[in-house]
Amino acid sequence: MYELFFEEFNKKVPITAEEQEQIKHYLTPKKLRRKQYLLQEGDVCKFIAFVEKGALRAYSVDENFTENIIQFGLEGWTISDLYSFLTEEPAVYNIDALEDSELVLISKSAHEEMLQTIPKYETYTRLNITGAYLAMQRRITTIISSTAEERYQDFINLYPHIAQRVPQHMIASYIGLTPETLSRIRKKLSSGK
Amino acid sequence: MITKQTITIVGASGSMGTAISSSLSRGNYRLLLCGSELAEVQKVVDAVKYSIAAAEVEALDCTLDACWEADIIVLAVPFAEMQEVADRIREVVNQKVVISLANPLDDATDTPATGVVAELQKLLPYTKAVRVSANPFTDAKPKEVIIAGDDEEALETVSELVSTAGFRPVVADAGAPDTASEPEV
Ligand SMILES: NC(=O)c1ccc[n+]([C@@H]2O[C@H](COP(=O)([O-])OP(=O)(O)OC[C@H]3O[C@@H](n4cnc5c(N)ncnc54)[C@H](OP(=O)(O)O)[C@@H]3O)[C@@H](O)[C@H]2O)c1
Numbered sequence A: 001m002y003e004l005f006f007e008e009f010n011k012k013v014p015i016t017a018e019e020q021e022q023i024k025h026y027l028t029p030k031k032l033r034r035k036q037y038l039l040q041e042g043d044v045c046k047f048i049a050f051v052e053k054g055a056l057r058a059y060s061v062d063e064n065f066t067e068n069i070i071q072f073g074l075e076g077w078t079i080s081d082l083y084s085f086l087t088e089e090p091a092v093y094n095i096d097a098l099e100d101s102e103l104v105l106i107s108k109s110a111h112e113e114m115l116q117t118i119p120k121y122e123t124y125t126r127l128n129i130t131g132a133y134l135a136m137q138r139r140i141t142t143i144i145s146s147t148a149e150e151r152y153q154d155f156i157n158l159y160p161h162i163a164q165r166v167p168q169h170m171i172a173s174y175i176g177l178t179p180e181t182l183s184r185i186r187k188k189l190s191s192g193k
Numbered sequence B: 001m002i003t004k005q006t007i008t009i010v011g012a013s014g015s016m017g018t019a020i021s022s023s024l025s026r027g028n029y030r031l032l033l034c035g036s037e038l039a040e041v042q043k044v045v046d047a048v049k050y051s052i053a054a055a056e057v058e059a060l061d062c063t064l065d066a067c068w069e070a071d072i073i074v075l076a077v078p079f080a081e082m083q084e085v086a087d088r089i090r091e092v093v094n095q096k097v098v099i100s101l102a103n104p105l106d107d108a109t110d111t112p113a114t115g116v117v118a119e120l121q122k123l124l125p126y127t128k129a130v131r132v133s134a135n136p137f138t139d140a141k142p143k144e145v146i147i148a149g150d151d152e153e154a155l156e157t158v159s160e161l162v163s164t165a166g167f168r169p170v171v172a173d174a175g176a177p178d179t180a181s182e183p184e185v
Helices: A003-012 A017-024 A082-087 A108-117 A119-145 A148-158 A160-165 A168-174 A179-192 B015-024 B038-051 B063-069 B079-092 B116-123 B152-164
Strands: A028-032 A037-039 A047-053 A055-061 A067-074 A094-097 A101-107 B005-010 B029-034 B056-059 B072-075 B097-100 B128-134 B144-149 B168-171
Touching: A003 A017, A003 A047, A003 A119, A028 B063, A047 A055, A047 A067, A047 A082, A055 A101, A067 A160, A067 A168, A101 A108, A108 A119, A119 A148, A148 A160, A148 A168, A148 A179, A168 A179, B005 B015, B005 B063, B015 B029, B015 B038, B015 B152, B029 B038, B029 B063, B038 B056, B063 B079, B072 B079, B072 B152, B079 B116, B097 B116, B097 B152, B116 B128, B116 B144, B128 B152, B144 B152, B152 B168
Parallel strands: B005 B029, B005 B072, B029 B056, B072 B097, B097 B128, B144 B168
Antiparallel strands: A028 A101, A037 A094, A047 A101, A055 A067, A055 A094, B128 B144
16 A cells, blocks of 8 residues: 555665654555546645556646646556645646555645654655756756657657556647657658658 | 545544445545445445445455555544554655544543544554544534634645534634543534
């Protein structure tokens, strides 16, 4: 139920069995079925979700009802509307499950309490947020300055396992292309080989 | 709240369980119903769907799985059964709101000295324990329902739930008697 969570935690910050037990009390185990929402736009995001099993995505919906995928969450990753979580403003993202999933949720109140009482959790949080910041900067740079083809190849290189698991139109959405453009690029790349 | 919350009701085919299931099915909730006999629970599901076709309600055989999926858990079982249920669901209800409808007086045996909330909290230490009971001292309409517990956020969540069910929520003062001496309605 928490195996992967603590495996990843220990990679970032090694903890003792007692500390693990202490942290465990603050965690919320939660199962989500495919297509169910973890969060809908307009609600305040009250948790950070760690994916033990399954796959989720975070996306916004524009005025043409097009879904724009912001982030995927696969095993070992965290997913959330961090902006909403930290500011307590209504979320602008929706988060739903692409597959039946098992999550470990950290609620805002549990998060605050652990930051106060468990120094290693604070370190863990710092490393997580640093990682999220780096990923975001990289993503912005790619979107601003890369060609469509570069964006796709970047994605495949960085996340080969996602490419195998989610439908092409979602990958297109994530890298900011129409499904048609992505399909053309894929054809071009495979014929070029 | 816009995001649909999942509520698991344990003991859904009992008289309280049936009533709660049908009144909550009006709200923006997904209901998972459990009980000792799946066929009995399925009857409740069918009845709820018969009156509200759009209701998202389902009978589940495995109480553990149902509570693992849940955001909120309602224990509609007698006070004396709380321990048995708690033992079965303990590992999947951490940090969740757990509501007891138990009225120990009614159930006669083993009345606790400390009250239902304290008892539930002792059984499930890392949950947000809340007790919901009808206020026997008023005939007000809609009916008043007393909500007792220690966690502010949980009390808010349960108040919303009680309003959805068509009752008037009244949050008990912290430290007010939540004891077995409360008369039954
Ligand atoms: N009825 C009221 O007006 C009222 C009002 C306020 C409070 N309450 C309180 O609410 C509680 C429930 O009352 P009730 O009238 O609804 O009783 P009930 O009709 O006997 O229902 C109890 C339900 O719990 C199930 N159950 C019992 N033990 C279980 C276990 N270990 N695991 C899973 N399910 C179990 C029973 O299933 P099986 O029958 O299949 O075993 C039954 O469906 C009591 O504490 C009562 O004092 C009742």
